Amino acid sequence: xxxxxxxxxxxxxxxxxxxxxxxxxxxxxxxxxxxxxxxxxxxxxxxxxxxxxxxxxxxxxxxxxxxxxxxxxxxxxxxxxxxxxxxxxxxxxxxxxxxxxxxxxxxxxxxxxxxxxxxxxxxxxxxxxxxxxxxxxxxxxxxxxx
Amino acid sequence: xxxxxxxxxxxxxxxxxxxxxxxxxxxxxxxxxxxxxxxxxxxxxxxxxxxxxxxxxxxxxxxxxxxxxxxxxxxxxxxxxxxxxxxxxxxxxxxxxxxxxxxxxxxxxxxxxxxxxxxxxxxxxxxxxxxxxxxxxxxxxxxxxxxxxxxxxxxxxxxxxxxxxxxxxxxxxxxxxxxxxxxxxxxxxxxxxxxxxxxxxxxxxxxxxxxxxxxxxxxxxxxxxxx
Numbered sequence: 124x125x126x127x128x129x130x131x132x133x134x135x136x137x138x139x140x141x142x143x144x145x146x147x148x149x150x151x152x153x154x155x156x157x158x159x160x161x162x163x164x165x166x167x168x169x170x171x172x173x174x175x176x177x178x179x180x181x182x183x184x185x186x187x188x189x190x191x192x193x194x195x196x197x198x199x200x201x202x203x204x205x206x207x208x209x210x211x212x213x214x215x216x217x218x219x220x221x222x223x224x225x226x227x228x229x230x231x232x233x234x235x236x237x238x239x240x241x242x243x244x245x246x247x248x249x250x251x252x253x254x255x256x257x258x259x260x261x262x263x264x265x266x267x268x269x
Numbered sequence: 270x271x272x273x274x275x276x277x278x279x280x281x282x283x284x285x286x287x288x289x290x291x292x293x294x295x296x297x298x299x300x301x302x303x304x305x306x307x308x309x310x311x312x313x314x315x316x317x318x319x320x321x322x323x324x325x326x327x328x329x330x331x332x333x334x335x336x337x338x339x340x341x342x343x344x345x346x347x348x349x350x351x352x353x354x355x356x357x358x359x360x361x362x363x364x365x366x367x368x369x370x371x372x373x374x375x376x377x378x379x380x381x382x383x384x385x386x387x388x389x390x391x392x393x394x395x396x397x398x399x400x401x402x403x404x405x406x407x408x409x410x411x412x413x414x415x416x417x418x419x420x421x422x423x424x425x426x427x428x429x430x431x432x433x434x435x436x437x438x439x440x441x442x443x444x445x446x447x448x449x450x451x452x453x454x455x456x457x458x459x460x461x462x463x464x465x466x467x468x469x470x471x472x473x474x475x476x477x478x479x480x481x482x483x484x485x486x487x488x489x490x491x492x493x494x495x496x
Contacts, residue, residue, distance in 0.1 A: 191346070193372045194417055194478050215322055219346035226379045241324045242350075245357045249380075 134159050138204045138230070140190055140220050146210035147172045154182040161200060165189050191220060193227055201228040209235040214242055221251045270294070273335045273362075275321035275351050277304055280367055281341035286312070296330045322350045324358060332359045339365045345373050352382045371418065372478075420448070421481060423472045423488050436460055441487050442480035449473040 136159045139150050146162075151174055154160045160183045164170050170185045177183040190196060207224040209217035217235035224230040234252040237243070246253045270293050274281050277299035285297050289312060298321045299305050305316035319326035321342070332338065338355045340348040345368055352364040366382050368374055436447065447460045451471035466472075476484045 193376075215346050215350045218350055222349070222380060223376060226376060239323075242354075245350075245353055248357060249353065 135205045136161065136203055137206045137208060138163065138201060138224070139208045139210060140164065140217075141208075141210040142166050142169050143210065143212060144172065146208075149208070149210060150183055151177065160184065161186065161204070163188050163190050163200065191216075191223060193223065198228075201230060204228075204230050206230070206232045206234065209233070214239050218242065218246055218249075218251060221246075222249065225250065270337065271331065271335050272296075272337045272339065273298065273327075273330045273332055274339045274341060275299075275348075276341040276343075277301070277308060277316070278341065278343060281339075282308070284339065284341065285315070289315075296335075298326060298330050322347060322354060324354060327351075327354060327358070332362055335359070335362050337363050337365060339367075341367045343369055345369050349373075349377065349380070349382070353380070356382075417477050417479075418475055419478065419481065420473060420475050421485075423474060423485055425466055425468055425470045425472065426489055436466060439487055441474075442476065442483050445474060445476040445480050445484045447472055447474045 134157075137153060138161045139146060139153075140163050141147065141150065142164055146164075147169065150160050150162045154177050160177075162170070162173060162183055163186045165187070167187060170187055173183055173185050178185055186200060188196065188200070190200075201224065204224075207221065207230045209220040209224075211217055211220070214235075214237040217237060221233035221235045225233045232252065233250075234254060235246065236254045236256055237246065238255075238257055240255055240257065243253055243255060272288055272293055273296045274285055274288075275298045277285070277297050281297065281299070285295050285308075288295050295315055296317055297305075297308065297315055298317045298319065299308075300318065300320055302318045305318045308316050317326060317330040319329070321327070321340070332355060338352065338359075340351040342348055342351075348366040348368070352366045355362055355364050364382055366377060368377055441447065449472075450458045450460050450466070451473065452458065453467055453469045472488060474484060
């Protein structure tokens with residue numbers, strides 16, 4: 124999936140929920156592309172893996188919170204967010220987060236990473252964009268063999 | 270009627286037994302093989318062992334011919350996904366979901382889960398029926414926002430702040446309400462101003478997420494320990 128291009132007149136703000144090294148790497152890469160990144164995690168350890176320079180320069184905002192807690196969630200975090208990426212290790216939690224962001228916080232584009240292809244049809248029907256990491260891996264291996 | 274239930278826990282198992290008792294056909298899905306084996310020994314061969322959010326397991330449980338699917342796990346995101354999978358693949362099956370945390374009521378409603386059960390609301394409804402003759406109910410029903418409310422149990426410990434062991438001495442948060450007192454003898458009583466509170470007494474209270482800690486501290490002091 125290709126993310127919308129950032130233009131000078133409209134900065135794309137991306138909210139990422141993550142708990143893995145992959146999510147940290149994705150946040151880092153996207154911040155290189157000048158997207159405005161807000162990275163939320165319940166894990167302090169994960170937040171500490173974010174590059175300090177990116178945080179101090181304001182390219183990545185790191186917030187320790189549980190975004191599934193609707194009542195205590197600070198609404199300003201999701202203000203003007205264009206894209207939400209759910210990058211935890213749990214397919215069901217990623218889908219749950221996307222539905223909260225889409226229907227409670229009205230974020231227009233929600234994307235979740237999933238491992239189990241069985242959820243592809245359901246999430247697509249629910250208007251959630253999906254990235255199947257198993258398919259990506261298989262495709263990558265197949266390509267390298269060719 | 271053929272009914273499939275996900276989760277053989279504190280809610281799923283009693284529901285299964287109740288439905289079997291009134292002659293419904295039930296299949297119970299749970300991921301714990303030891304538990305499933307034990308239930309099969311007791312109730313007959315009614316379980317399917319596996320992950321309830323795996324379409325293969327749902328199919329194996331006979332969702333194709335089920336009229337109702339009830340998701341009863343303690344995880345709301347699992348209950349939601351299970352119901353959505355069933356709605357997506359087995360369109361004629363009605364889905365019912367337990368909602369453990371009332372803050373997700375709106376989300377489940379928006380997503381069209383055909384029916385849902387919120388435990389907090391159920392307990393309040395039962396209380397309403399039980400004490401409908403009491404003027405005390407008037408105070409209970411004025412609580413403003415049910416979605417933000419929760420019921421907690423507080424056990425009075427040794428270093429309680431209840432001067433003279435009397436409820437009237439305590440000022441609790443405005444949005445909180447003491448519902449029931451369970452004495453050391455196991456007697457359930459409605460609270461009164463002159464209520465005697467002993468160590469070990471259990472207090473069932475309705476509060477909000479914002480005031481929960483404040484209420485516990487009022488009743489137990491700094492070393493609070495609620496359940």
